[in-house]
Amino acid sequence: MSRLVRARRAERDRGFTLIELLVVMLIIGILAAIAIPIYLHQRKRAIDSSMKADLRNVAAEMETYYVEQRAYAGLSQTGRSVVISGGDTVTVSSGTTITAKALSAASTVASSWAGAVGFCLTATNPQGSTGTEVTWNSLAGGAQAIACP
Numbered sequence: 001m002s003r004l005v006r007a008r009r010a011e012r013d014r015g016f017t018l019i020e021l022l023v024v025m026l027i028i029g030i031l032a033a034i035a036i037p038i039y040l041h042q043r044k045r046a047i048d049s050s051m052k053a054d055l056r057n058v059a060a061e062m063e064t065y066y067v068e069q070r071a072y073a074g075l076s077q078t079g080r081s082v083v084i085s086g087g088d089t090v091t092v093s094s095g096t097t098i099t100a101k102a103l104s105a106a107s108t109v110a111s112s113w114a115g116a117v118g119f120c121l122t123a124t125n126p127q128g129s130t131g132t133e134v135t136w137n138s139l140a141g142g143a144q145a146i147a148c149p
Helices: 002-012 018-069
Strands: 075-078 081-084 089-091 097-105 118-124 133-137 142-144
Touching (some): 018 097, 018 118, 018 133, 018 142, 075 097
Antiparallel strands (some): 075 081, 081 089, 133 142
16 A cells, blocks of 8 residues: 555656646747737837827916916927926926927918917827827817827
């Protein structure tokens, strides 16, 4: 009887075979090959969403300036800080660049900010989706799928 118990115990203690370890590594490799591209795509979508949020924040500051001054103002960007001409500052996401154009009509660029009745903002980020440019047209109702005029 004790020989039988020793034989079973020796059978259990032998560990994994090389084939079993290779199969497990193959399965892990397949799962990683599926998961990594999905993760990278989600990261780009998150950057695109942060650009939209940055545009909403800058547009809100532009509208706040308009309420106080009864005129729209241009903006400048240094690093992550976007400064509205009136002095208000908005911090944007890393890598995001925002530009502004004065509008005299929903599809017409004004010659200066003095005669502007609206504005169009454009946000770009090289880490976002390929070719992603998010725009905000105050006269056309906010976020737009088309570029600024």
